[in-house]
Amino acid sequence: MASSYEYDDPSYDSRSYPPSSSQASDQGYDPNFVPxxxxxxxxxxxxxxREKNVYEIHQMYEGSFQRLSDRMFRESPWPSVEAVAPYVDNDHVFCLLYRxxxxxxxxxxxxxTGRQRVESWDNYCSLFGVVLHGVVNMQLPNQWLWDMVDEFVYQFQSHCQYRAKLKNKTEEELQLLRQYGQAWNVYGVLNFLQALVEKSMIHQILEREKEGLEQFTATDGYDYEGGSNVLKMLGYYSMIGLLRVHCLLGDYSTGLKCLAPIDISQQGVYTVVIGSYISSIYHYGFANLMLRRYVEAICEFNKILLYILKYKQYHQKxxxxxxxxxxxxxxxxLLAICLSLCPQTKLVEENVSAQLKDKYNEKMLKMQRYDDEAFAVYDELFSYACPKFITPxxxxxxEPLTNYNQDAYRLQLKLFLYEVKQxxxxxAVRSFLNLYSTISVGKLAAYMEVDEPTLRTNLMAYKHKMHSVDSDGKIIPNADVEFYINEDVIHVVEPKSIKRYGDYFLRQILKFEEMISELDRVKLD
Structure with a gap:
């Protein structure tokens, strides 16, 4: 099969990957036995x-592999790659995919185990090396290619957490960390993802698509002219992987820049695989939340939550x-946090709003008070919903060996709660401004029981916190209440209500379609 990939590499050498000692010593598990x-x-x-039969590959990857895992390998690994290699002509690339x-x-x-973590890193290095430096001529399902990038970032995150828990490490584990210090190095991970983006030329492909010169989204990234989708799609998904890595590191601006070539406001290839869709919007929304771009975060969370609400039943298996x-x-x-900091409820669709009230109505009311109980709720929701931050x-x-796997999380939580406290x-400013169209500074200061300089400071803070800077350097508003001051009089700008007839008609159409489908199932005597 190496010739099928047009990659001039020797066939798989079983000696290059000796089984880890812990793997071979598992009771009841024989790595060389192949059912x-x-x-x-x-x-x-x-x-x-070999035949580039993407449909059958997808059925085996999503169906057969999972069923065999459930039935035969629920508590043990699959047979070793050395054992299955003879059945696939010792094909180097297939063995990397199997591994x-x-x-x-x-x-x-x-x-x-620690050794398995290192071996997995080596395997990804070899696999991505083939893609980057060889001529890969195969088609794989988008689901598998997304899972590769997603798992690569997950294992990096997992290893960072693993090596940061030093307190109960054995001497053997510590020795492995010393010996393989470059395994899952943050620069190595970022370099692989960036190299896949650049070598795939995905930025240029997306630009050409905007100009009508390329069919990328229309074909879901597949190549129907006998070529390969592997490098192209790995590069595409690596942009999402880079966003996730930078979110784990707390570098939100860089993460959003990595995703910028993908138009997140439109349907695209990233929405074809639901894992890719959810990961993109989750990290995109979280990054915008941390950068105070609340309106953007609310809109995207609303969109993906509505999608999951409608279609999650199709993914139950x-x-x-x-x-x-x-x-x-x-x-x-995260949506509850956004709406508590920036109450733009009109941006949230009715069904999503109803679900949100069922889940967090009581906590959202507490968060509006900004007392100790409110800060505890912000702490609780942030801790539950944030990514698992890492120290790179x-x-x-x-000696003394200590655990510091929580340090990055504590720092991000501290910064978030500091922003909430500000x-x-x-x-209070918002609630008073909602009551008036015009009011003097002195009168509002008296109502709020503060002096005028303090009120002006609070009004400036409101203006500052309810505006943010987008990736292009433009100032974007997030305020639900806009105002300006002229000759010591505060003028509140009346918001223009946008009537959304489309949403109403769509809901009615869906209801009628459900009724028609139910009537079609009724058997008349």
């Missing part, structure tokens, strides 16, 4: 990849279903 069902699986998958799935299974269902539900709950928590630097492996007086 007949696994032989059939790898032979058929190998053949379908990628092997490690993903270990991470999902078991607890990877998907391996990603539990993750979809978890991210759904986290984004409702390698640990100092010297806005604690804005709720």
């Amino acid at each position: 007949d069902s696994v032989k059939t699986f790898v032979v058929h998958l190998y053949r379908h990849i 990628e799935m092997w490690f993903r299974h270990v991470y999902a269902r078991l607890s990877p 998907s391996p990603q279903y539990d993750q979809i539900l978890k991210k759904n709950e986290q984004m409702y928590a 630097s390698a640990p100092v492996l010297e 806005q604690q007086l804005l709720a």
Whole structure:
């Protein structure tokens, strides 16, 4: 199959990856035993990849692999790559793909050892090396290619958390960390993702698509002229992976710049795979929240939550279903935070608003008070919904050994709560401004029981906190109440209400379609 990929590399050498000692010593697990069902699986998958049969590859990847894992490998790894290599002509690239799935299974269902973490890094280096430096001539399902990038970033995050928990590490684990200090290095991870973006020329492809010179979205990224979608789609998904990595590092502006070539306001290839869609909007919305771009965050959270509300039942059999539900709950928590800091409720669709009230109405009322109880709720929701922040630097492996895996999270929480505290007086300003069209500064100061200089400071703080800077350097408003001061008189600008007839008619159309489908199922005597 190496010739099928047009990649001049030697066939898979089983000596290059010796099984880890812990893997080989698992009771009841023989890494060299290959059940007949696994032989059939790898032979058929190998053949379908050679034939570029994307439909069958997807069925085996999403269906057969999961069913075999549930039935035969619920508490053990799959057979080692050395054992299955003879059944696939010792094909180097297929063995790398199999090993990628092997490690993903270990991470999902078991607890990877330190050596397995290092071996997984080596495998990704080899796999991405083939894609970047070879001529890969195969088509893989978008779901698999997205999972590769997503798992790559997840394992990086997991390793950073693992190496930051030093307190109960054994001497063998510490020695592995010393010996393989470059494994899952933050620069290596970022370099691979950036290299995939650049080598794929995905930025240029998306630009050409805007000019009508390229069919990328229309074909969902596939190449129907006999080419390969692998490099192109890995580059595309790597932009989302870069956004996620930068969010984990707390560098939100850079993360949004990495995603900028994708028009997040439109349907696109990123919406085809639901995991890609949810990850994009979750991290995009969270980054905007931390940059005080509340309106943008609210709009995108509303869009994805409405999508999940309508279509989640179609993904119940998907391996990603539990993750979809978890991210759904986290984004409702983030939406509650956004609306508490910037009450733009008119931006939220009716069904999403109803779900939000069921989940967080009581907590949102508490957050409006800005007392100690309110800060506790902000703390709780942020801690539940935020990404698992990481410290990218390698640990100092010297006594006394301590855990510092929570340091990055505590820092981001501290910065967030500091921002909330700065806005604690804005709720009072907002409530008074909602009552008047014009009011003198002195009169409002008396009502709020502060002096005029303090009130002016609070009004300036409101203006500052309710405006932010977008990625192009333009100032964008987030305020639900706009005002200006002329000769010591505050003039409140009446907001223009936008009547959304489209939403109403869409809801009625959906209701009638449901009624018609129910009537069609009724059997008349």
